[in-house]
Amino acid sequence: MNLTKLLPLLAILIASTGQAQVQNRIVIPDILGFKTLQCDFHIHTVFSDGLVWPTVRVDEAYREGLDAISLTEHLEWQAFGRDIVASHNRSYEIAKPVADNLDVILIRGSEITRSMPPGHFNAIFLSDSDALAKDDWRESFAEAKKQNAFIFWNHPSWDAQQPDTTLWWNEHTEILNNGWMHGIEVCNGNLFCQESFQWCLDKNLTMIGTSDIHQPIQTDIDFARGEHRTMTLVFAKERTAEGIREALDNQRTAIFYQNQLIGREQYLRAIFENSIEIIDISRGQTHATVRLLNKSGLTFRLKKTGHGGDVVYFRDYEIKPHSRHSISVRFPIEGESRVNFEVTNLLVSPGQGLQCSYRIN
Amino acid sequence: MNLTKLLPLLAILIASTGQAQVQNRIVIPDILGFKTLQCDFHIHTVFSDGLVWPTVRVDEAYREGLDAISLTEHLEWQAFGRDIVASHNRSYEIAKPVADNLDVILIRGSEITRSMPPGHFNAIFLSDSDALAKDDWRESFAEAKKQNAFIFWNHPSWDAQQPDTTLWWNEHTEILNNGWMHGIEVCNGNLFCQESFQWCLDKNLTMIGTSDIHQPIQTDIDFARGEHRTMTLVFAKERTAEGIREALDNQRTAIFYQNQLIGREQYLRAIFENSIEIIDISRGQTHATVRLLNKSGLTFRLKKTGHGGDVVYFRDYEIKPHSRHSISVRFPIEGESRVNFEVTNLLVSPGQGLQCSYRIN
């Protein structure tokens, strides 16, 4: 068939991808001299078992204002292999021009997809995904290391592989000792693995949070209700692939999961303090009113902790995104008084929120 | 690679498609002894130039409570042909088991995709899409007719093909005379073609409204804001593929487009009257209050038309979905009084809303 006459038309047809888009980025402050980048390093398309074309993932990332993504197709599992036969690099190649056009950083990655042990791992910052397709999983890891990949263990508590308890197998010790594991997913989609959180703290590994999205993103995430995808916050010296890699190599991440932050204390404290602006404090002898503004798109849930006698303030207090508040405190005339609380949705270790203490008079 | 050990795992992976779904059907009443079926006969997937896997289209239809859909891939245009090589029937075959499982009626169709004239046409109720792939468009139409397809002209006013005015070409007369055109898209996505509306009335053709969706549906339609996909309402004797075909063959359709209804007067009047329930009317000598309930998910916009002197009621009035209202009318003591209005968003011909007149005393 002669397609020549169709071509001008088809150019318009295909251009419709991403023709009109609105960007809704969640405001999260930069901290400690680093840029806070919003990243998702675990995503699928029809080139493994996801349900959308690769460019859709870039459009989604653009609309959510993400800085970087990685399309991590399963090396061992092409759900649609009868219809789609392609290199393991193909997904990246298709998405790359669209990502460049929309200024989304696209990082080449693949998912090593094995039974437990060792389970699933993502290798990102690859140069050639095809080279990882090996029968023996140890060879896949070795090749990833050879390509200088950043490798993390995916969803250790996934019930399909660890149906009752989240075990660390001998194979994981071997992988770690071989330099094949640099991080662990603490959160994957709706899954939050407490063991992963502790392992990252104990073994000085990088904490990762990902969407592991297979559906069109809006099918799983109801943005109109204030939901967001699970993501990794990367505290980078610069907004580049290299900047992200340097931060990952130095464990400078936190996880944004179901309107909670999970991470090392110094980063969460800095995010909290950079989010809240004190507008003014009106002080009397025994009473103060603090007016403050949450400049971020984050929610903070405060719970009173032990404090000096006769200091009276909230027991539980919620600070919603971009909200302005007046908080009242009573205190005794004499002596220094402090307001102490835990931010229960900023988790610095399993079950433990960020502890805060501010002098009020 | 030996996949045997992976299989139990993979079965779980693939089952995640459509695992948890909520159905939100717009309530539109049955009329005149027919079931009102909500249908979309123009949809794309990655098997032409859409951006999702075919099963996604069935999931979307299930969630919106659609009764029937057709995946109408371009015969002449596979945007992803480098990676996906398949029969023109493949999209239907992949979607069929999921459709059966979710009780969505799936109708085999294809889009004949040509320069203007004659432009694009959909042929649905096909038995073999591959047989339509011909160089000469007349042969494609002839084959569709041979398969007893229902054929309609797509988006006659599409600016890529008719950039300034919407013309009826000689080829369309030929197509009509050959029995190759049974309906026309009056609405396609965000496009409403007044000329198509008039042609359907003049030539006794079936009015069709479709989404022509390429993106994941939620990218184009903001359901949280009350948007809906453009669709065809089919007034069928039964909820089956055969029932739909019989109704299409007898022009028993209307179009639901941007919270408007477009169609023949008798159907729109019946929908309006079956949607509104009069709860009660309290009448005095010169004053009545009508309490009514809109049982449907449709909006109705009323505009006063010419009426008897001294009858006083609203000038413009909006009835939102599922809302309850109290409407006041004053009238003279003597003689019969009527409330006359136009429902401006139920269009019975181009620019003309449904005319209503009700006796109030």
Add this chain to the structure above:
Amino acid sequence: MNLTKLLPLLAILIASTGQAQVQNRIVIPDILGFKTLQCDFHIHTVFSDGLVWPTVRVDEAYREGLDAISLTEHLEWQAFGRDIVASHNRSYEIAKPVADNLDVILIRGSEITRSMPPGHFNAIFLSDSDALAKDDWRESFAEAKKQNAFIFWNHPSWDAQQPDTTLWWNEHTEILNNGWMHGIEVCNGNLFCQESFQWCLDKNLTMIGTSDIHQPIQTDIDFARGEHRTMTLVFAKERTAEGIREALDNQRTAIFYQNQLIGREQYLRAIFENSIEIIDISRGQTHATVRLLNKSGLTFRLKKTGHGGDVVYFRDYEIKPHSRHSISVRFPIEGESRVNFEVTNLLVSPGQGLQCSYRIN
């Protein structure tokens, strides 16, 4: 000024209250032969320190599909007393005709508003609120009892009165012994008081959940995000004020708070089981797939508990409102296998979810 000529106009002006309304009731099933009524017994208007006119509270209740409300103005505190001087019954009297018209059950009530101890109490099912306005709080309680009121303690853990711990004072023992306390608020707005929950279980008191709303309801509750007001579910023999009273007197309530249910086990179990419809179960020798439908507007969060070896199913599972699910279970060929889990957001005692166990083969 002669207002006669204005009157026809003004009739129209005032009629605009509640002219057009949409009802969005959350579906919660009836149980155990009782009707499940959705009630809010703690509400304020401008007649104490709320910010809206009393009829607004009825309109709000109608829109949310509530069955019954009580306007419980503070007896001791009229924030707007400079401008509004009225009987303590006035709020009820203004709201009553609108409530009757919209079929919302309006129960006369008042809030006894004292420093701690004893704090705040609501007395509902009063016949004359004015008679409760006494200097001595004991006289107020005695009068409420004389009027055969149903009396409950409000927000025992409110930080303004119990800033650090939730104490039961001697006065509460006195009140209880005098027959002046029939229930306790376990939840009040965003406040959930664990101590109240335990006290209700220990002392056989009625569990109450209320909004204690002061603002226009939409200011505090973001319905578009799936939020709902805190309310009491009353399991009544009939949908009347008397039916509600009989149920309250017999502790047949549960609390709907932030998409959790709090209450006695038998009621929560019945709600769970009446909400979930098993569509079908397909069983093999070692594998079953359960298809189910959540017919309710409630969310259920399931967490696996201890179970027989070799039974493999979800670890955590969320069932959203009105959603359809396919759940897979593997089990050994021999012997009976059970799926055991806790519904973590149906709380039957502090920190304890509803325990469930179903035989799968």
Add this chain to the structure above:
Amino acid sequence: MNLTKLLPLLAILIASTGQAQVQNRIVIPDILGFKTLQCDFHIHTVFSDGLVWPTVRVDEAYREGLDAISLTEHLEWQAFGRDIVASHNRSYEIAKPVADNLDVILIRGSEITRSMPPGHFNAIFLSDSDALAKDDWRESFAEAKKQNAFIFWNHPSWDAQQPDTTLWWNEHTEILNNGWMHGIEVCNGNLFCQESFQWCLDKNLTMIGTSDIHQPIQTDIDFARGEHRTMTLVFAKERTAEGIREALDNQRTAIFYQNQLIGREQYLRAIFENSIEIIDISRGQTHATVRLLNKSGLTFRLKKTGHGGDVVYFRDYEIKPHSRHSISVRFPIEGESRVNFEVTNLLVSPGQGLQCSYRIN
């Protein structure tokens, strides 16, 4: 009763008004050296026939990011006069401290509420509302003028007063000639009066758009669906009451109504051009792609108008708030080509959108 002990508590109770608030201002650009202020000069509270306390109106304005409001209680109609007896200035006095605290400009006003003719008028920038309460409406207007008020005619097409056609009565000529009418409401709530629009153009009067809100604002305006209150955009030299007055006196306003702008051409053109940022244009010999960003919260609907032969571009095109677009144009090799369109939702006279013409090569 001794309230002394209650006072610390009550201070906390009353402080809850406006304790936590989020500001969502619609982005509308400044133009022509003026600040674009978002104002609503027609609002009711319980001090006439509105349904909320005056401070609620300030909170609502703060949350919507309004710059200025006026509480314009009816002078002749107190729906709740049995319970609320107060000066006509009272509403302003109650709201003023909250407005100052939240930096909302509060302008004292009143509504002169008469049968037609002359109907209802708002007088704003008053110094004493009580002085306007006169039996003879001419005396009320004279007093308003004496106080140097800005006076505008409200909802001329309101069906309760002009049930069939929108008439200009002799009394309006008298009022205009006396210097008692400086503007007219072109839009009031859901009402758009074409006659008012033309009168403002013909008689050089200031165009006003108002909410005339009586309900809690969220009852009438569904913000989650992208609705907004009808408001007046004031193009002021400074963000002060005086700045607003100067702009009103010089007809520097436009109206924001149902996602349309209505106003004089120079202001609407400036808003359109300041909203759209051209990111880049890639040009070939016969083809250009324009990438642009809508920096505003406004929607623009474009419709092609007459243009040179062989220039091919969209027929209808919608630009949503804060969206990014790629627009393609084809044109002949030789000669200058222009893209011509009307922005159909920026109305510069009744039924007439803003005409635009841009050279493309």
